Amino acid sequence: MKEEEEGKAECEGESLFEDPDFPPEDTSLYFDRSTPIARLQGSITWLRPQELCQTPALFPENINLGHAKQGLLGDCWFLCACTFLLKNKHLLNKVLLPDQPQWGGSRYRGSFQFRFWQQGHWTNVNIDDRLPCINSTLCFSRCLSPSAFWVALLEKAYAKLHGSYERLWAGQVSEALVDFTGSLAERWSLGDLGSEEEQKPEQDSDEVRRRRLDLNLIHSVKDECAISCSTHSSPGGASELGQYHALSVMEWSDVKTLIGSELLLLRIRNPWGRCCWGGAWKESGAGWSSVDKVSASDLQSRVAEGEFWLDETEFMSQFDDVTIGYPITEDGHLKSIYTGNLLSHKHQMAGRWLKGHSAGGSRNSSSYSSNPKYWLKVCERGEVLVSLLQHRKWRHTEKYAQTPRGSGDNTKHQHYQAIALHMWKVEKKRFSLSRTLNKPPCASTHCHAYDREVVLHGQLEPGYYLLIPSTYQPGAEARFLIRVFASSSTSLCALKSPAPSLPLITDGEWETSFFQGSWVEGATAGGSRNFPSHWQNPSFPFTVCAESAETSGVNVRVTLHQSRPDTDLHPIGFHIYKVPEAAPEQTLPRDKDPVASCVPHCYTQDVSLSCRLSAGTYTIVPSTYQPDCSAEFTLSLARKIHRKVVKSQEMLGRAIQEISHISVMQS
Incomplete structure (x- = not known):
């Protein structure tokens, strides 16, 4: 009895983990207080399971009592996915890692680890076990057994992933299923198709039909x-x-x-x-x-x-x-819901729609051909599934935060683009993009839908197929993930488009310098100016000469490129500071505001800034938004130089100069 009391005292002591990123405060509960749980403000206390019952456990002995029961939060869509996890232990173990320390054990420290599939990769989410309660009772989701807590803890981890509990109010079951399994999920209509005017997706030149x-x-x-x-x-x-x-x-x-x-x-x-x-x-x-x-x-x-x-x-x-x-085996292979076939061959590639470059819009738009394009090679006849999954629009730069989901279809439009996927069978050696796009596709998702993911399915013959993902509106920006699941051997690669034309420089010459650098956790990853460690970031000095400063217009162009995959980007930006004349070289002017900034920090591969600077010495400080985010990066600095261009009659020299210019543009 004495040992039990000592163990209990240790568990309730200061050694228990307290999550600083998701504290027991209103910031973890609410996003904008637009849902009914806003009425709970001031009534909620946060308690650990051992404060709610004598013998807490993750799962009850009778597994049927481990099913979820909805509380005051409108997240039935999340709980439906929880039901599927409870019926499939190998999937549950992927999300809630097994053999974690539990209450009453010597290794218990008040923390639990979960994993969710996000944009192609599994993401770890650690939480403490303080749970929101009203009158010493869980106020959100729980198990049918009052002493089982796996649902309440999973809900907290999922809320942390989204930024708050309130952001779980209303959503799509398909999204939670994919986040829990890395699988695919499709939504099918049961209702009268003719009576759902308010739910019709954006139409394009293809036949619009929702599958029953x-x-x-x-x-x-x-x-x-x-x-x-x-x-x-x-x-x-x-x-x-x-x-x-x-x-x-x-x-x-x-x-x-x-x-x-x-x-x-x-x-x-x-x-x-x-x-x-x-x-x-x-x-x-x-x-x-x-x-x-x-x-x-x-x-x-x-x-x-x-x-x-x-x-x-x-x-x-x-x-x-x-x-x-879709079913998923213990080996991680998808099974087709159409045939039951094992889809053991899979590929994925990240991409994005960029305004003015690769956001071409639907097939109704003349710019459709500028959308990203992919080669799908099918080696032998088989069943193929291709999914297009878009990233939710981000409003903040917090580590986990995403925008909330509303209950109606109209709120989906705030957070997702209307997307579609089209596919053409082509002869690669005789491929003409314009002629191909004038023909009807051999398969498509038939309409642009405001869904996170759309799926294309077919039995494909051997050969090459052109895949084009698109948004409905030209210029609509988003990042996305293309996934291919097939019963036979396939390959997926991006179709390399010509390098985008850079603006012609007719007002003089430019000199470009390239710098390699890295943000290293604990050393040179200082974060943004919001943090005192900002000055630990790498800095790159440069000079603007008086002759260049005298010319009119932009005289400096800076581009920062982070060397990370599209699915795992940091928010990046940079500041340009002017260095006082008397200051020693490499000294950063900490008491001065930057003369130019490329902010806010953005989740993108490249950020750029063009500006006009007076003559003097400057330094560029590139940074991630949060400190301790490690990454390699490249900084390019283009400065206008003031000198007369000597016209040469030597055609060979001119040709070399042009080739060199092209190689720089394409690199």
Whole structure:
């Protein structure tokens, strides 16, 4: 007894981890206080599980009591994905790393580690176990068992990833499924296509059609894939649900009726943890009289808290759409929901749409051909899935923050571009881009949709295929990830477009210098001017001569390029400081404001600034936004030089000069 008390005292002592990046404060709860949880302000306290019950654990002994129950936060979409994790231990272990120290153990220090798939890579998120409560009870999601805490901790880690709990209010099940598994998820329509004017995506020159779900299509993988159904309006049999609610399909069963006909029943789970169904298959509904008593008793015995049965007709009429998450094996391979085939060959490439360069818009636009382009090589006939996943628009430069999701389709438009993916089969050796684009594509996503991810599917013959991802509006900027999953051997590479034309310099000559540098954690990664360590960043002195300063217009151009993949960029920027004449070389003027700045810090490969500087000595200080972000970088400095151009009649020399200029432009 004495040892238990000492262990408890140690667990409750100062040695327990307290997360400084996600503290028990309003900043972790709220984004803009636009949701109903804003009414909870001032009522919430943060408690550790051992303060809520005597024997906390991640999972209960009865795993059925480990299912999630929704609290005061509108994140049913997140909880539907949690249900799929609980049914697939190998996927759960990927998100919640096994063998972590728990309460009562000697290694417990009050912290837990989670992993989420983000834009092509797994991201670690560490949290402490202080959870938001009201009157010593969890106020957000929890397990059916009051002593199990895996759901509450996972919800906290996911909230930290998004920036706050409030940012989890309303979302798409498909996004949580992909974030938890690295798999694919597709949304299928169940409703009347003609009555959804407000949900129609942007139209382009292709036929617009939303796919309707045929349950027979996924019958072969029904026990392996994640299935969720959702409502956009109040359904008749589940009028209690109201609008925008997602539920999990736990099981579907083929049943024979007393008259010998086949009947498909589906067992549905409501994240609220209570039954809300008033149809023919409720506990005492009329539907059970059409099935023999043994089958009826067996099916009803499977219903847990918050679950109910309904038949296929009710399912198709009462819900608006279905989200299907692709099965993924323990080896990490995707399985097709169309055929059950193992898609063991996969590739991914990051890209972006840049205004004025590669944001060409839809096929209606004359600039469509400037969109990014990719070669897909199919070595032998097989099933191929290609997904286009866009990054959510960022508003801040915090490490994890992303913009919030609203409940309606209109809010999606604030955070995502309308995107589509088109594919043409081509003869690579005789390839003409203009002629190819004048032909209809062999496959496409058919319309531009305001979704995070769109998926193209087909059985492809061997050969080369041209892939073009696009936004609907020309000039719309975003980063994206192309992913390919195939049953046979494939390869994916970017089609190298000609280097963009640089503005012609007709007002004199320019001299360009290149500098290599690096931000090193704990040494030269000082962060932005918001941090005292800013002056630890590398600095690069240069001089503007009097002759160059006398000319009119821009006389200095600076470009900073970070050497990191598109999927793992730091926010970068730089400042230019003028060095006083009497100051020693390499001395930074810490008491002076910069004379020019390239801010705010942006998540991009390159940032540039053109400016006019007077004669004198200057220094450039490039930085990441946060300190201790390590990366290699290149700084290019172009200065206008004042000298007359000597015209030469020697054509060979002129040709060499032109070739040199071109090589610099393309490097």
